[in-house]
Amino acid sequence: MARPRSFDESQVLEGAVAMFREQGYEGTSVPDLTAKLGICRQSLYKTFGDKHGLYLKVLENWGQQEVDANLELLAAPGSPLENVRTLIRGFAAMATTCPNEGCLTVTAMVETRADAEALAIVEGHVDSLEQGFRMALEKAREEGELRSDARPDRLARSLTTAVYGMGVLTRLPGSGPRIADAVSVMLETLEAATPHPGR
Protein backbone atom coordinates (compact mmCIF):
# COMPACT_ATOMS: atom_id res chain seq x y z
CA MET A 1 0.00 0.00 0.00
CA ALA A 2 3.04 2.25 0.12
CA ARG A 3 6.64 2.48 -0.95
CA PRO A 4 8.84 0.13 1.10
CA ARG A 5 11.75 1.59 3.05
CA SER A 6 15.12 1.08 1.49
CA PHE A 7 17.01 0.74 4.79
CA ASP A 8 17.13 -1.81 7.57
CA GLU A 9 16.51 -0.24 10.95
CA SER A 10 18.78 -2.57 12.87
CA GLN A 11 21.56 -2.07 10.34
CA VAL A 12 21.20 1.69 10.69
CA LEU A 13 21.45 1.32 14.46
CA GLU A 14 24.58 -0.76 14.19
CA GLY A 15 26.20 1.77 11.91
CA ALA A 16 25.18 4.60 14.20
CA VAL A 17 26.73 2.78 17.16
CA ALA A 18 30.03 2.63 15.33
CA MET A 19 29.92 6.29 14.37
CA PHE A 20 28.97 7.58 17.82
CA ARG A 21 31.62 5.33 19.31
CA GLU A 22 34.40 6.66 17.14
CA GLN A 23 33.35 10.28 16.83
CA GLY A 24 31.11 10.93 19.80
CA TYR A 25 27.68 12.52 19.83
CA GLU A 26 28.63 16.10 18.99
CA GLY A 27 31.26 14.95 16.54
CA THR A 28 28.75 13.01 14.46
CA SER A 29 26.57 15.29 12.36
CA VAL A 30 23.25 14.40 10.77
CA PRO A 31 24.69 14.75 7.25
CA ASP A 32 27.44 12.37 8.39
CA LEU A 33 24.87 9.85 9.55
CA THR A 34 22.68 9.98 6.46
CA ALA A 35 25.67 9.72 4.16
CA LYS A 36 27.21 6.64 5.78
CA LEU A 37 24.10 4.82 6.94
CA GLY A 38 22.17 4.86 3.68
CA ILE A 39 19.12 6.54 5.19
CA CYS A 40 17.74 9.87 4.10
CA ARG A 41 17.21 12.73 6.51
CA GLN A 42 13.45 12.55 6.40
CA SER A 43 13.39 8.84 7.20
CA LEU A 44 15.83 9.33 10.05
CA TYR A 45 13.58 11.92 11.65
CA LYS A 46 10.47 9.86 10.96
CA THR A 47 11.98 6.73 12.49
CA PHE A 48 13.92 8.07 15.47
CA GLY A 49 12.37 11.47 16.14
CA ASP A 50 15.58 13.45 16.04
CA LYS A 51 19.33 13.08 16.47
CA HIS A 52 19.05 12.82 20.24
CA GLY A 53 16.38 10.14 19.95
CA LEU A 54 18.63 8.14 17.69
CA TYR A 55 21.43 8.51 20.23
CA LEU A 56 19.29 7.20 23.07
CA LYS A 57 18.19 4.30 20.88
CA VAL A 58 21.82 3.58 20.10
CA LEU A 59 22.72 3.56 23.79
CA GLU A 60 19.86 1.19 24.57
CA ASN A 61 20.81 -1.02 21.67
CA TRP A 62 24.38 -1.12 22.93
CA GLY A 63 23.09 -2.20 26.29
CA GLN A 64 21.02 -5.02 24.83
CA GLN A 65 23.91 -6.28 22.75
CA GLU A 66 27.28 -5.66 24.40
CA VAL A 67 26.28 -5.38 28.03
CA ASP A 68 23.93 -8.33 28.00
CA ALA A 69 26.55 -10.44 26.23
CA ASN A 70 28.99 -9.66 29.03
CA LEU A 71 26.42 -10.58 31.65
CA GLU A 72 25.74 -13.88 29.93
CA LEU A 73 29.44 -14.62 29.83
CA LEU A 74 29.75 -13.91 33.55
CA ALA A 75 26.78 -16.17 34.36
CA ALA A 76 27.85 -18.93 32.01
CA PRO A 77 28.08 -22.47 33.42
CA GLY A 78 31.46 -23.65 34.61
CA SER A 79 33.85 -21.77 36.84
CA PRO A 80 32.46 -18.32 37.68
CA LEU A 81 35.93 -17.10 38.62
CA GLU A 82 37.28 -18.19 35.27
CA ASN A 83 34.39 -16.36 33.61
CA VAL A 84 35.47 -13.18 35.36
CA ARG A 85 39.04 -13.68 34.20
CA THR A 86 37.91 -14.33 30.64
CA LEU A 87 35.83 -11.17 30.51
CA ILE A 88 38.67 -9.02 31.83
CA ARG A 89 41.08 -10.49 29.32
CA GLY A 90 38.50 -9.86 26.62
CA PHE A 91 38.21 -6.19 27.56
CA ALA A 92 41.97 -5.84 27.43
CA ALA A 93 42.16 -7.53 24.05
CA MET A 94 39.47 -5.21 22.70
CA ALA A 95 41.28 -2.18 24.13
CA THR A 96 44.61 -3.08 22.56
CA THR A 97 43.46 -4.42 19.19
CA CYS A 98 40.83 -1.77 18.38
CA PRO A 99 42.22 1.35 20.02
CA ASN A 100 40.49 3.75 17.67
CA GLU A 101 36.98 2.57 18.47
CA GLY A 102 36.68 3.46 22.10
CA CYS A 103 34.02 2.26 24.47
CA LEU A 104 30.68 3.90 23.76
CA THR A 105 29.88 4.00 27.47
CA VAL A 106 33.06 5.91 28.29
CA THR A 107 32.39 8.40 25.51
CA ALA A 108 28.85 8.90 26.73
CA MET A 109 29.90 9.44 30.35
CA VAL A 110 32.30 12.19 29.42
CA GLU A 111 30.42 13.84 26.61
CA THR A 112 26.87 13.88 27.87
CA ARG A 113 27.34 15.14 31.38
CA ALA A 114 24.30 17.40 31.01
CA ASP A 115 22.13 14.82 29.25
CA ALA A 116 20.13 13.19 32.03
CA GLU A 117 18.44 10.63 29.80
CA ALA A 118 21.67 9.40 28.27
CA LEU A 119 23.40 9.36 31.65
CA ALA A 120 20.61 7.23 33.12
CA ILE A 121 21.02 4.61 30.41
CA VAL A 122 24.78 4.61 30.77
CA GLU A 123 24.54 4.35 34.53
CA GLY A 124 22.44 1.26 33.97
CA HIS A 125 25.19 -0.26 31.87
CA VAL A 126 27.85 0.39 34.49
CA ASP A 127 25.64 -0.90 37.28
CA SER A 128 24.85 -4.01 35.26
CA LEU A 129 28.50 -4.82 34.75
CA GLU A 130 29.24 -4.27 38.41
CA GLN A 131 26.34 -6.50 39.48
CA GLY A 132 27.44 -9.12 36.98
CA PHE A 133 30.91 -9.13 38.48
CA ARG A 134 29.49 -9.26 41.99
CA MET A 135 27.16 -12.17 41.31
CA ALA A 136 29.88 -14.17 39.60
CA LEU A 137 32.27 -13.52 42.48
CA GLU A 138 29.63 -14.42 45.06
CA LYS A 139 28.97 -17.63 43.22
CA ALA A 140 32.70 -18.25 43.13
CA ARG A 141 32.86 -17.83 46.88
CA GLU A 142 29.92 -20.15 47.44
CA GLU A 143 31.57 -22.77 45.29
CA GLY A 144 34.86 -22.45 47.14
CA GLU A 145 36.79 -20.73 44.36
CA LEU A 146 37.25 -17.72 46.61
CA ARG A 147 37.98 -17.70 50.30
CA SER A 148 35.05 -17.24 52.63
CA ASP A 149 36.45 -13.90 53.81
CA ALA A 150 36.69 -12.52 50.26
CA ARG A 151 34.59 -9.45 49.54
CA PRO A 152 32.76 -9.91 46.23
CA ASP A 153 31.10 -6.49 46.40
CA ARG A 154 34.37 -4.64 46.88
CA LEU A 155 36.16 -6.70 44.30
CA ALA A 156 33.34 -6.14 41.82
CA ARG A 157 33.43 -2.35 42.29
CA SER A 158 37.19 -2.35 41.98
CA LEU A 159 37.12 -4.40 38.79
CA THR A 160 34.47 -2.11 37.32
CA THR A 161 36.59 0.94 38.03
CA ALA A 162 39.67 -0.67 36.52
CA VAL A 163 37.78 -1.78 33.42
CA TYR A 164 36.60 1.75 32.70
CA GLY A 165 40.09 2.99 33.37
CA MET A 166 41.22 0.70 30.58
CA GLY A 167 38.37 2.03 28.46
CA VAL A 168 39.48 5.62 28.74
CA LEU A 169 43.22 4.92 28.41
CA THR A 170 42.45 3.12 25.16
CA ARG A 171 42.26 6.60 23.70
CA LEU A 172 45.98 7.08 24.19
CA PRO A 173 48.20 5.35 21.67
CA GLY A 174 50.89 3.42 23.47
CA SER A 175 48.72 2.44 26.42
CA GLY A 176 49.07 -1.23 25.57
CA PRO A 177 51.66 -2.02 28.28
CA ARG A 178 49.71 0.00 30.81
CA ILE A 179 46.53 -1.93 30.12
CA ALA A 180 48.32 -5.26 30.07
CA ASP A 181 49.86 -4.63 33.47
CA ALA A 182 46.58 -3.41 34.87
CA VAL A 183 45.03 -6.72 33.81
CA SER A 184 47.89 -8.65 35.39
CA VAL A 185 47.44 -6.91 38.71
CA MET A 186 43.67 -7.42 38.56
CA LEU A 187 44.14 -11.12 37.99
CA GLU A 188 46.68 -11.28 40.81
CA THR A 189 44.24 -9.56 43.12
CA LEU A 190 41.66 -12.20 42.29
CA GLU A 191 44.28 -14.92 42.77
CA ALA A 192 45.11 -13.52 46.18
CA ALA A 193 41.48 -14.05 47.20
CA THR A 194 41.50 -17.74 46.35
CA PRO A 195 41.85 -20.38 49.06
CA HIS A 196 45.43 -21.20 48.07
CA PRO A 197 47.11 -18.08 46.71
CA GLY A 198 50.65 -18.29 45.46
CA ARG A 199 51.82 -21.28 43.44
Next chain:
Amino acid sequence: MARPRSFDESQVLEGAVAMFREQGYEGTSVPDLTAKLGICRQSLYKTFGDKHGLYLKVLENWGQQEVDANLELLAAPGSPLENVRTLIRGFAAMATTCPNEGCLTVTAMVETRADAEALAIVEGHVDSLEQGFRMALEKAREEGELRSDARPDRLARSLTTAVYGMGVLTRLPGSGPRIADAVSVMLETLEAATPHPGR
Protein backbone atom coordinates in the same frame (compact mmCIF):
# COMPACT_ATOMS: atom_id res chain seq x y z
CA MET B 1 52.39 54.24 25.68
CA ALA B 2 49.15 52.38 25.18
CA ARG B 3 46.00 51.36 26.95
CA PRO B 4 46.74 48.71 29.59
CA ARG B 5 44.91 45.39 29.37
CA SER B 6 42.04 44.98 31.77
CA PHE B 7 42.50 41.23 32.31
CA ASP B 8 45.09 39.05 33.98
CA GLU B 9 46.37 36.35 31.67
CA SER B 10 46.92 33.75 34.39
CA GLN B 11 43.46 34.41 35.80
CA VAL B 12 41.95 33.95 32.36
CA LEU B 13 43.80 30.65 32.03
CA GLU B 14 42.54 29.46 35.39
CA GLY B 15 38.98 30.32 34.48
CA ALA B 16 39.35 28.62 31.13
CA VAL B 17 40.64 25.47 32.84
CA ALA B 18 37.49 25.35 34.93
CA MET B 19 35.22 25.86 31.94
CA PHE B 20 36.91 23.29 29.71
CA ARG B 21 36.91 20.87 32.62
CA GLU B 22 33.22 21.15 33.27
CA GLN B 23 31.93 21.62 29.73
CA GLY B 24 34.61 20.17 27.50
CA TYR B 25 36.23 21.75 24.48
CA GLU B 26 33.32 21.63 22.06
CA GLY B 27 30.86 22.48 24.81
CA THR B 28 32.62 25.73 25.65
CA SER B 29 31.97 28.44 23.06
CA VAL B 30 33.99 31.58 22.52
CA PRO B 31 31.09 33.81 23.63
CA ASP B 32 30.93 31.64 26.77
CA LEU B 33 34.60 32.22 27.42
CA THR B 34 34.58 35.97 26.86
CA ALA B 35 31.47 36.41 29.00
CA LYS B 36 32.77 34.54 32.04
CA LEU B 37 36.47 35.33 31.85
CA GLY B 38 36.23 39.09 31.51
CA ILE B 39 38.25 39.22 28.32
CA CYS B 40 36.99 40.52 25.03
CA ARG B 41 37.06 38.46 21.87
CA GLN B 42 39.76 40.53 20.21
CA SER B 43 42.10 40.23 23.19
CA LEU B 44 41.51 36.50 23.38
CA TYR B 45 42.52 36.05 19.76
CA LYS B 46 45.44 38.42 20.12
CA THR B 47 46.72 36.66 23.23
CA PHE B 48 46.11 32.99 22.44
CA GLY B 49 45.81 32.90 18.67
CA ASP B 50 42.46 31.13 18.55
CA LYS B 51 40.22 28.87 20.60
CA HIS B 52 42.36 25.84 19.96
CA GLY B 53 45.49 27.71 20.97
CA LEU B 54 43.85 28.68 24.23
CA TYR B 55 42.91 25.04 24.77
CA LEU B 56 46.48 23.85 24.29
CA LYS B 57 47.68 26.57 26.65
CA VAL B 58 45.11 25.42 29.20
CA LEU B 59 46.28 21.82 28.91
CA GLU B 60 49.90 22.86 29.39
CA ASN B 61 48.95 25.05 32.31
CA TRP B 62 47.09 22.15 33.88
CA GLY B 63 50.20 20.05 33.52
CA GLN B 64 52.39 22.63 35.20
CA GLN B 65 50.00 23.06 38.09
CA GLU B 66 48.09 19.88 38.86
CA VAL B 67 50.41 17.26 37.43
CA ASP B 68 53.57 18.77 38.82
CA ALA B 69 51.94 19.14 42.22
CA ASN B 70 51.17 15.44 42.19
CA LEU B 71 54.74 14.60 41.23
CA GLU B 72 56.06 16.74 44.05
CA LEU B 73 53.79 15.01 46.49
CA LEU B 74 55.01 11.61 45.31
CA ALA B 75 58.65 12.65 45.64
CA ALA B 76 58.17 14.39 48.98
CA PRO B 77 60.50 13.40 51.83
CA GLY B 78 59.29 10.78 54.25
CA SER B 79 57.72 7.46 53.38
CA PRO B 80 57.34 7.12 49.60
CA LEU B 81 54.73 4.42 50.05
CA GLU B 82 52.70 6.68 52.28
CA ASN B 83 53.00 9.41 49.64
CA VAL B 84 51.46 7.05 47.11
CA ARG B 85 48.63 6.26 49.49
CA THR B 86 48.04 9.93 50.19
CA LEU B 87 47.83 10.80 46.51
CA ILE B 88 45.36 8.01 45.79
CA ARG B 89 43.19 9.04 48.70
CA GLY B 90 43.38 12.60 47.44
CA PHE B 91 42.16 11.60 44.00
CA ALA B 92 39.26 9.74 45.54
CA ALA B 93 38.35 12.69 47.73
CA MET B 94 38.40 14.99 44.71
CA ALA B 95 36.27 12.57 42.73
CA THR B 96 33.61 12.28 45.40
CA THR B 97 33.47 15.85 46.66
CA CYS B 98 33.60 17.64 43.28
CA PRO B 99 31.81 15.21 40.98
CA ASN B 100 30.67 17.89 38.56
CA GLU B 101 34.14 19.12 37.69
CA GLY B 102 35.65 16.08 36.07
CA CYS B 103 39.29 15.55 35.36
CA LEU B 104 40.47 17.70 32.47
CA THR B 105 42.78 14.95 31.28
CA VAL B 106 39.95 12.44 31.05
CA THR B 107 37.80 14.89 29.14
CA ALA B 108 40.63 15.62 26.76
CA MET B 109 41.38 11.96 26.11
CA VAL B 110 37.82 11.23 25.12
CA GLU B 111 36.93 14.45 23.34
CA THR B 112 40.03 15.19 21.33
CA ARG B 113 40.76 11.83 19.78
CA ALA B 114 41.55 13.53 16.46
CA ASP B 115 43.55 16.38 17.97
CA ALA B 116 47.15 15.19 17.85
CA GLU B 117 48.60 18.22 19.65
CA ALA B 118 46.21 17.97 22.56
CA LEU B 119 46.64 14.22 22.76
CA ALA B 120 50.41 14.60 22.94
CA ILE B 121 50.16 16.96 25.90
CA VAL B 122 47.69 14.71 27.66
CA GLU B 123 49.81 11.66 27.02
CA GLY B 124 52.61 13.51 28.75
CA HIS B 125 50.43 14.03 31.80
CA VAL B 126 49.48 10.37 32.02
CA ASP B 127 53.05 9.25 31.52
CA SER B 128 54.24 11.68 34.16
CA LEU B 129 51.82 10.33 36.72
CA GLU B 130 52.79 6.77 35.91
CA GLN B 131 56.49 7.56 36.19
CA GLY B 132 55.85 9.39 39.44
CA PHE B 133 54.13 6.35 40.85
CA ARG B 134 56.90 4.09 39.60
CA MET B 135 59.72 6.13 41.07
CA ALA B 136 57.98 6.39 44.43
CA LEU B 137 57.35 2.66 44.48
CA GLU B 138 60.93 1.90 43.48
CA LYS B 139 62.15 4.10 46.25
CA ALA B 140 59.78 2.34 48.62
CA ARG B 141 61.26 -0.99 47.60
CA GLU B 142 64.80 0.26 48.05
CA GLU B 143 63.93 1.50 51.51
CA GLY B 144 62.33 -1.79 52.45
CA GLU B 145 58.73 -0.58 52.48
CA LEU B 146 57.97 -3.01 49.69
CA ARG B 147 59.23 -6.55 49.33
CA SER B 148 62.20 -7.10 47.05
CA ASP B 149 60.05 -9.14 44.67
CA ALA B 150 57.48 -6.36 44.30
CA ARG B 151 57.03 -4.97 40.79
CA PRO B 152 56.98 -1.15 40.94
CA ASP B 153 56.48 -0.80 37.17
CA ARG B 154 53.45 -3.07 37.09
CA LEU B 155 51.98 -1.56 40.20
CA ALA B 156 52.49 1.94 38.82
CA ARG B 157 50.72 1.11 35.57
CA SER B 158 47.91 -0.56 37.44
CA LEU B 159 47.47 2.40 39.76
CA THR B 160 47.46 4.79 36.82
CA THR B 161 44.73 2.80 35.10
CA ALA B 162 42.65 2.67 38.26
CA VAL B 163 43.05 6.39 38.89
CA TYR B 164 41.73 7.27 35.44
CA GLY B 165 38.93 4.78 35.95
CA MET B 166 37.97 6.79 39.00
CA GLY B 167 38.27 9.93 36.90
CA VAL B 168 35.78 8.79 34.32
CA LEU B 169 33.32 7.22 36.79
CA THR B 170 33.22 10.55 38.59
CA ARG B 171 30.86 11.56 35.81
CA LEU B 172 28.21 9.19 37.11
CA PRO B 173 26.30 10.37 40.15
CA GLY B 174 26.27 7.64 42.75
CA SER B 175 29.73 6.33 41.96
CA GLY B 176 30.95 7.23 45.43
CA PRO B 177 30.85 3.68 46.82
CA ARG B 178 32.42 2.34 43.66
CA ILE B 179 35.32 4.75 43.91
CA ALA B 180 35.73 4.18 47.63
CA ASP B 181 35.96 0.44 47.16
CA ALA B 182 38.34 0.81 44.27
CA VAL B 183 40.63 2.81 46.56
CA SER B 184 40.36 0.20 49.29
CA VAL B 185 41.38 -2.56 46.93
CA MET B 186 44.24 -0.46 45.58
CA LEU B 187 45.53 0.14 49.08
CA GLU B 188 45.17 -3.54 49.90
CA THR B 189 47.15 -4.42 46.80
CA LEU B 190 49.93 -2.13 47.95
CA GLU B 191 49.69 -3.61 51.46
CA ALA B 192 50.05 -7.09 50.00
CA ALA B 193 53.38 -6.04 48.50
CA THR B 194 54.83 -4.95 51.83
CA PRO B 195 57.26 -7.21 53.72
CA HIS B 196 54.66 -8.15 56.35
CA PRO B 197 51.24 -8.13 54.76
CA GLY B 198 48.25 -8.77 56.95
CA ARG B 199 48.28 -7.63 60.57
Next chain:
DNA sequence: GCGGTTACAGAACGAACGTTCTATCATGAC
Protein backbone atom coordinates in the same frame (compact mmCIF):
# COMPACT_ATOMS: atom_id res chain seq x y z
C1' DG C 1 -3.75 0.44 -14.76
C1' DC C 2 -5.04 3.48 -11.11
C1' DG C 3 -5.27 5.83 -6.61
C1' DG C 4 -3.65 6.21 -2.21
C1' DT C 5 0.05 6.01 0.81
C1' DT C 6 4.64 6.17 2.21
C1' DA C 7 9.62 6.75 1.47
C1' DC C 8 13.06 9.34 -0.84
C1' DA C 9 15.83 13.48 -2.53
C1' DG C 10 17.22 17.96 -2.01
C1' DA C 11 16.37 22.74 -1.18
C1' DA C 12 15.73 25.91 2.59
C1' DC C 13 15.11 27.45 7.50
C1' DG C 14 16.86 29.91 11.74
C1' DA C 15 20.38 29.52 15.13
C1' DA C 16 24.94 29.03 16.70
C1' DC C 17 29.58 28.41 15.81
C1' DG C 18 34.63 30.42 15.25
C1' DT C 19 36.63 34.23 13.34
C1' DT C 20 37.51 38.92 11.41
C1' DC C 21 36.63 43.77 10.81
C1' DT C 22 35.65 48.52 12.22
C1' DA C 23 35.30 52.00 15.39
C1' DT C 24 35.87 53.76 20.07
C1' DC C 25 38.39 54.34 24.23
C1' DA C 26 42.27 54.72 27.56
C1' DT C 27 46.84 55.29 28.45
C1' DG C 28 52.25 56.87 28.14
C1' DA C 29 55.69 59.84 25.82
C1' DC C 30 56.56 64.38 24.40
Next chain:
DNA sequence: GTCATGATAGAACGTTCGTTCTGTAACCGC
Protein backbone atom coordinates in the same frame (compact mmCIF):
# COMPACT_ATOMS: atom_id res chain seq x y z
C1' DG D 1 47.23 69.03 25.54
C1' DT D 2 48.43 66.08 21.55
C1' DC D 3 49.51 61.99 19.26
C1' DA D 4 50.69 57.33 18.66
C1' DT D 5 49.68 52.84 20.45
C1' DG D 6 47.31 49.06 21.92
C1' DA D 7 43.04 47.29 24.34
C1' DT D 8 38.04 47.20 24.16
C1' DA D 9 33.27 46.81 22.41
C1' DG D 10 30.23 45.20 19.15
C1' DA D 11 28.71 44.52 14.44
C1' DA D 12 29.37 41.33 10.69
C1' DC D 13 31.57 37.48 8.04
C1' DG D 14 30.98 32.74 6.10
C1' DT D 15 30.14 28.06 7.60
C1' DT D 16 27.95 24.41 9.74
C1' DC D 17 24.66 22.68 12.73
C1' DG D 18 19.85 20.33 13.51
C1' DT D 19 15.55 20.56 11.64
C1' DT D 20 11.58 21.36 8.45
C1' DC D 21 9.42 21.93 4.02
C1' DT D 22 8.36 20.81 -0.90
C1' DG D 23 8.13 17.98 -4.57
C1' DT D 24 9.13 13.40 -6.78
C1' DA D 25 9.39 8.37 -6.94
C1' DA D 26 7.95 3.64 -5.73
C1' DC D 27 5.05 0.32 -4.09
C1' DC D 28 0.24 -2.16 -2.58
C1' DG D 29 -4.71 -3.17 -2.89
C1' DC D 30 -8.27 -3.01 -5.96
